[in-house]
Amino acid sequence: xxxxxxxxxxxxxxxxxxxxxxxxxxxxxxxxxxxxxxxxxxxxxxxxxxxxxxxxxxxxxxxxxxxxxxxxxxxxxxxxxxxxxxxxxxxxxxxxxxxxxxxxxxxxxxxxxxxxxxxxxxxxxxxxxxxxxxxxx
Numbered sequence: 551x552x553x554x555x556x557x558x559x560x561x562x563x564x565x566x567x568x569x570x571x572x573x574x575x576x577x578x579x580x581x582x583x584x585x586x587x588x589x590x591x592x593x594x595x596x597x598x599x600x601x602x603x604x605x606x607x608x609x610x611x612x613x614x615x616x617x618x619x620x621x622x623x624x625x626x627x628x629x630x631x632x633x634x635x636x637x638x639x640x641x642x643x644x645x646x647x648x649x650x651x652x653x654x655x656x657x658x659x660x661x662x663x664x665x666x667x668x669x670x671x672x673x674x675x676x677x678x679x680x681x682x683x684x685x686x687x
Contacts, residue, residue: 551621574599583660609634615677
């Protein structure tokens with residue numbers, strides 16, 4: 551994996567886990583194409599930063615647990631689970647998924663995400679410590 555791609559996803563992890571929305575323009579291209587549950591759409595860094603802030607407000611404490619990944623200079627994919635405490639009951643909620651990215655000019659240009667049902671998880675006992683560093687086998 552190139553240093554550029556590692557740095558990109560290290561920043562992207564900071565956006566998600568540390569709410570550093572000011573980093574979104576350094577991670578997302580000017581026209582970020584998303585293929586997700588809302589359909590196919592194009593977002594700007596500013597609109598996507600606002601969307602992420604809304605997700606964090608709706609699901610305080612949300613984390614992205616990564617179990618496996620692969621990178622090239624032009625693409626990446628992750629097998630992950632979103633986890634968060636339910637705001638009303640504090641019960642642990644989750645959604646497992648897979649996401650692939652197209653990278654252009656060192657930024658996220660396009661993504662495809664598939665999520666499993668609410669409370670779905672992967673069978674892995676432990677997630678990676680960091681998104682870009684695999685657990686020892």
